[in-house]
Amino acid sequence: MKINENLAISESGFLFNPTTGESFTVNPIGAEIIELLKEGKTDGQITEMLLKTYQIDSQTLQKDLHDFNDILKQHQLLEPNE
Amino acid sequence: MEKKHYERPHIIKLETGMPGKFGMRNDSPPTTHIDGVAVKELVAGYGSPLFVISESTTRSVYRKAYKAFSTRYPKVQFAWSYKTNYLSAVCNIFHQEGSWAEVVSGFEYDKAVANGVDPAKIIFNGPGKSTEDLRKAAENGSLIHIDHLDELYTLTDLTGELTRKPLVAIRVNMDTGIYPMWDRFGFNYENGQAWDAINKIMMSGKLELVGLHTHIGTFIMSAGAYGIAASKLADLALGIKQKFNHDIRYIDMGGGFTSKNTLKGSYLPGSDTNPSFDDYAEAITSALVNSGFKPDNLPLLILETGRALIDEAGYIITTVIANKRLSTGRRATIIDAGVNLLFTSFWYQHPVTPAQGFSQYREENALYGPLCMNIDCVRDSITLPLLNKGEQLVIHYTGAYNLTQWMQFITLRPKVVLIDQDSKTHIIRESESVTSVSGFEKTPDYLNIIK
Numbered sequence: 001m002k003i004n005e006n007l008a009i010s011e012s013g014f015l016f017n018p019t020t021g022e023s024f025t026v027n028p029i030g031a032e033i034i035e036l037l038k039e040g041k042t043d044g045q046i047t048e049m050l051l052k053t054y055q056i057d058s059q060t061l062q063k064d065l066h067d068f069n070d071i072l073k074q075h076q077l078l079e080p081n082e
Numbered sequence: 083m084e085k086k087h088y089e090r091p092h093i094i095k096l097e098t099g100m101p102g103k104f105g106m107r108n109d110s111p112p113t114t115h116i117d118g119v120a121v122k123e124l125v126a127g128y129g130s131p132l133f134v135i136s137e138s139t140t141r142s143v144y145r146k147a148y149k150a151f152s153t154r155y156p157k158v159q160f161a162w163s164y165k166t167n168y169l170s171a172v173c174n175i176f177h178q179e180g181s182w183a184e185v186v187s188g189f190e191y192d193k194a195v196a197n198g199v200d201p202a203k204i205i206f207n208g209p210g211k212s213t214e215d216l217r218k219a220a221e222n223g224s225l226i227h228i229d230h231l232d233e234l235y236t237l238t239d240l241t242g243e244l245t246r247k248p249l250v251a252i253r254v255n256m257d258t259g260i261y262p263m264w265d266r267f268g269f270n271y272e273n274g275q276a277w278d279a280i281n282k283i284m285m286s287g288k289l290e291l292v293g294l295h296t297h298i299g300t301f302i303m304s305a306g307a308y309g310i311a312a313s314k315l316a317d318l319a320l321g322i323k324q325k326f327n328h329d330i331r332y333i334d335m336g337g338g339f340t341s342k343n344t345l346k347g348s349y350l351p352g353s354d355t356n357p358s359f360d361d362y363a364e365a366i367t368s369a370l371v372n373s374g375f376k377p378d379n380l381p382l383l384i385l386e387t388g389r390a391l392i393d394e395a396g397y398i399i400t401t402v403i404a405n406k407r408l409s410t411g412r413r414a415t416i417i418d419a420g421v422n423l424l425f426t427s428f429w430y431q432h433p434v435t436p437a438q439g440f441s442q443y444r445e446e447n448a449l450y451g452p453l454c455m456n457i458d459c460v461r462d463s464i465t466l467p468l469l470n471k472g473e474q475l476v477i478h479y480t481g482a483y484n485l486t487q488w489m490q491f492i493t494l495r496p497k498v499v500l501i502d503q504d505s506k507t508h509i510i511r512e513s514e515s516v517t518s519v520s521g522f523e524k525t526p527d528y529l530n531i532i533k
Contacts, residue, residue, distance in 0.1 A: 022096075
C-alpha cells in the first residue's frame with residue numbers, strides 16, 4: 001500500500017483528496033506521517049524518525065501507527081501498490 | 083534536544099450537512115485540579131480509580147438550597163437523605179450545617195444515631211421497617227413516617243409496650259400531573275386512603291400525628307409538580323385542623339430534586355435545563371403560603387433533598403487502561419472505573435473531562451469500564467481528546483447514590499477521599515482488599531481440600 005500522492009495537505013492540517021473530493025482534518029503528527037509516506041518512507045523508517053522526535057515508547061508508537069494506517073485505508077487514502 | 087510531547091496520529095473526515103439543532107460544544111476544558119489539589123497528586127497518593135468528595139462544594143450547595151427556601155418561608159428544615167450517600171464524613175457535613183437525618187432502614191437509623199444525631203431529629207421513612215425498628219424509633223422519639231396500614235397496625239399494637247406515644251406522620255402519594263405517578267409509597271390522596279389512615283390514627287388516640295409527608299418521585303424536572311403536592315398536603319393538614327382541631331407540626335416534601343446531571347436521551351445538558359433550587363422553593367413555598375394556614379401558625383417545611391445536594395461534590399478520577407477500535411472503526415476507550423463504581427451511569431450522561439491539557443483534536447469514543455460484562459459502558463458516545471494509556475479522566479456529578487449503590491463486583495472498591503476547605507485531603511473510606519470480601523465467607527472443611 002502507498003499513500004495517494006495527489007493528496008493536498010495544508011500546514012494547519014486540512015487535507016483534501018482530489019480523487020474523491022473528500023476533506024479531512026489531521027493532527028500535526030498525523031500530517032507528519034502522511035508527508036513521510038508521500039516521500040516514500042517505510043513504516044520502519046517512520047517509526048525510527050518519530051521515536052527520535054517524540055516522547056513515546058516504541059510499542060505504543062507502533063500500535064498507534066498501525067491503527068492510523070487502518071484508518072487511512074478505511075478512508076481510501078492508501079492505494080494498492082501497482 | 084528535548085523531545086516533543088506525543089499525541090497519537092489522528093485523522094477525521096469532514097462531513098457537511100445541516101448543523102444539528104442541538105449542537106453543543108464538545109471541547110472539554112481539562113480538570114487538572116479539584117479544590118486546589120492536583121489530580122496527578124491524588125492519583126499518586128491514593129491510586130486510581132479514586133472517589134473524591136469536595137467539602138467546599140457540599141457546604142456551598144447546601145447553603146444555596148437552604149437560602150432558596152429560608153428566604154421564602156420562615157420555618158425550613160433539611161433532613162439529610164442517608165441512602166443518597168451515607169459515608170459518615172459526608173453525613174456529618176450536612177449535620178454540621180444543621181440537617182436532620184432521613185433514614186429508610188434499621189441500618190441507616192443506627193448509622194445516624196452512631197453519627198451523633200439526636201433521635202428526635204431522625205425521620206424514619208421507607209416501606210420496610212421491622213417491628214424492632216419501629217419499637218426503637220418510637221421509644222427514641224424519632225419521627226416515624228407510616229407507609230402502609232400493616233405498619234400502622236403494628237405500631238398501634240406496640241403502643242401497649244412503649245413508654246411514650248409514638249410520633250408519626252403518614253406518607254401520602256398523589257397525582258401531581260407528572261408521569262410516572264409514584265403510588266407505591268404511602269396512602270393515596272385522591273382515592274381517600276390518606277384520610278382513612280388519618281382517621282384511624284386520630285380515632286385510636288394511640289399515636290401522635292405530627293406531620294404529613296410525600297415523595298412524589300425522583301429527578302423531577304417540573305417544579306410545578308411540587309406546588310401541586312404542597313397544596314394537597316396543605317389541604318389535608320387544614321382538613322385535620324377542621325375535623326379534629328389538631329395542628330400538624332410539619333409538612334415534609336420528600337426528595338426528588340434534580341442535580342446538574344443530564345438524563346440519558348436528553349438533548350440539552352441538565353446543568354442548563356433542570357430546575358434550580360429557587361424554582362422548587364418558589365413552587366413549594368408559594369403553595370403553602372397561599373393555602374389557608376394562618377400566618378402565625380405555618381407548619382415547619384421539611385425537605386429530604388439528597389441528590390441535588392451532593393451530586394456536584396463527587397468526582398471519580400479514572401485512568402485509561404487501553405484504546406481500541408470496534409468493528410465499525412469507532413474508537414473505544416477502556417477506563418478503570420466502570421458501572422461497578424458508577425451505578426448512575428445507567429441513568430445519566432455524566433460529564434467526563436481530561437485531567438491534563440490536550441490539543442484541540444477530539445474523537446468520538448465509546449467509554450467502557452474494566453468489567454468483563456457487556457453492560458459495563460460508562461458513556462455510549464462521548465467526544466474526548468486523543469487519550470493515551472495511563473492518562474486520567476475526571477467523571478463529574480457522581481456524589482449521589484454511587485457511594486451507596488456501588489457494587490463489589492469483579493473487582494474491589496477503591497478509596498474515597500475528602501478534600502476539606504483548606505485543600506487538605508482525608509481518606510474517608512479505605513479501599514477494599516481480598517480479605518474484606520472473603521472474610522465474610524465460610525467454607526466447609528471438606529471443600530478446603532483441592533487435589
